[in-house]
Amino acid sequence: MSARADETITDVAGYVRGLGEAARRAGRELARSEAGVRNAALHAIADAIGAARETLQQANARDLEAGRANGLDAALLDRLELTDARIEAMAQGLRQIAGLPDPVGAMREVNAMPSGIRVGRMRVPLGVVGIIYESRPNVTADAAALCLKSGNATILRGGSEAIHSNQAIAACIREGLAAAGLPGEAVQVVGTTDRAAVGALITMDEYVDVLVPRGGKGLIERIMREATVPMIKHLDGVCHVYLDAHADPEKAERVAFNAKTQRYGTCNTMETLLVDAAVAESMLPLLAGRFREAGVTLRGCDRTRALLPDAEAATEADWAEEYLAPILAVRVVDGLDEAIDHIERYGSHHTDAIVTESWTNGQRFLREVDSASVMVNASTRFADGFEYGLGAEIGISTDKLHARGPVGLEGLTTEKYVVFGDGHIRE
Template sequence: MSVEGMIRTMADEAGRAARALRSIGRADKDAALNRMAGLLRRYSDRISEENAQDVARAREAGLSAAMIDRLTLTGPTIEGMAQGLEEVAGLPDPVGMVTGMWRRPNGLLVGRVRIPIGVIGFIYESRPNVTVDAAALCLKSGNAVILKGGSEAIQSNMVLAEILAEALRETGLPEKAVQVVPTTDREAVSILIGLDEDVDLIIPRGGEGLIRFVADHSKIPVLKHYKGVCHVYVDQDAEIPMAEEICYNAKVQRPGVCNAMETLLVHEGIAGRFLPAMIERFEKAGVEIRGCERTRSIAPQVRAAVAEDWPAEFLDLILAVKVVGDLEEALDHIERYGSKHTETIVTNDYARAQRFLGEVDSSVVLVNASTRFNDGNQLGLGAEIGINTSKLHAFGPMGLEELTTTKFIVYGSGQVRS
């Protein structure tokens, strides 16, 4: 079968599975998720063996350390995947939730109820654990999903696909509710994103190049974020020890992810007291600092920042630092260079904190906390399928509720429109 024939067949089967899922209740979905968790644990060694082959090929191909980190599945990672399935099973089912009900003057009772989106195409790179996360969230929210992972993770994804399908068969759910595209042919993506009559939503997750390609060529609505240019603004009234811990965590804890800090903004009134020790701590951790002129007047050893550094998503131990005159300048900088992802202010001033929360146009805005908290699990959503910065129809981490939409339901007693 051609690649086009294969993708069209998968989409057709996903459509039938999505229809079947509409009538399947929470208990059956949760049973399937818990069975998936059990099978992941049973087949842990097999998953590790297949993943090791993917990792070996990735090293030979010269993939970056960040990419290999995302690709690698360890025993604890697999256990975490199993626990994630169980956590999703324990979450409330959004399908069928009534979000409002009101009576019209003519007696009609009008309501809105949450329903699945339908068939979701999920296109992603490197992280095979995302295969399980996406399958869990889509299944629990009543959606069928077609998963197209990167070529670097093909063996890991295919063994995971077999395990998930086995759990669906054993629990009586439609096996084609979760499908992994079994080819590394890039044509599969182009075909999938063109099936606007069969697929309801495309979610790309990966590098900016992949996401821009999907957004530019898809005939289907796309939920996306291109990159995470995240800022921490240290205000003049910040507690310096708190600011140091927040900034260090935001940059160093895991620099290769989209919610890591890429630019540090510091009020001129605190810069002289805050930056010397902060930069020294960063440098000891291997962080390369690229500073503005005012930053370099405080720490002359740092590299001079260039214009390209301010909009950059480094995904590495590199940090741009700028001293600003006031909150207004910080807000202007974020408005110009931010990516609507995550922004933090560190301050003890309530009015400035509230202004920051109100004026910053990003999916998650924090006061006195690390940018690393922009994560579905950390925010209490359970697992997430991704972070959307395009605002429609969700903004920020996408959990179960964000994988549903609503429809109107109307109860009448013989009313006709005059």
């Protein structure tokens, strides 16, 4: 059911329904395939991408030309571009995912019951995963690989700005699936830029088991409003670092500076720094100097500005802002309770960290901060599937059901109960 990037589709809802029907059939084939076959497909896709470098870059050039004509800014154009290095990284990523342990079919807790039956749990694919994303065409290969490895069929809807690049990558994926003897419909890339395709995909619960939206806040908010299919998602990343009264000054400076400046545009970047009043006078001026040298604008509460006169005045809106930029909100708080209260009120339940030498305060922070990742004496930038040992991730979830935090292969599967008997009947 794949369409060419330049093909006009008049019945968008019917087209997307066809993708769903095909994905459901393919998902059943994938679920019973051997891990070795799925790994062979990943290697074959990697080979196809490597061999199609020139074709991929020609398709990408069309997207870049259209992007410039449509006024895309330099940052978006950079994310869109498929350089030699990025194409090689796509291929290497596929091979790395092929080398990860296979979660499908793993059983645990097989225990004998008083009745004589044995009951356990088996890890199985979710079924059909719909993924909606923007800008970066390498997500097409990454998402396809994670779904394929975990035995899921997938429908991918990339951004309109990358339509030609995504379709060129899709051709490589179909080639690799065919080489391994797997159905081409196991991975389908939506071939229309019509926004109605998103509306059809996110309400197609009879064919799609879960959605993974990856993109800007506007995209996520739309899907949250309109979707009837369950989601694995996070809306934003308002992450905090709290410098406790018992923080080691050197650790505090290192962790806070890295959490903000290692990369500005990521969802696990610190956006608000909380500093205990007991150490604010000694720690804030030193930290502010480093941030100033790095070009970070500070927006502080009144107590912060009393110590840092050149800081801008923070507004109420700043405490809940995900800047994704060299801007940092700073607040002085009276102790751990006030820090936790601030995080609960303004945070996004993504990632929050405490710097402290107090075991008691560290443990309280871990227990009481209701976020997907909670850290002691470590930068929030570690909230990442690769850093957590997952090998790769499909995204990050701040929800509490099914998957929470970085979502890797295991998060793309679920468990079902399995029962073993020998003619047992219930009396």
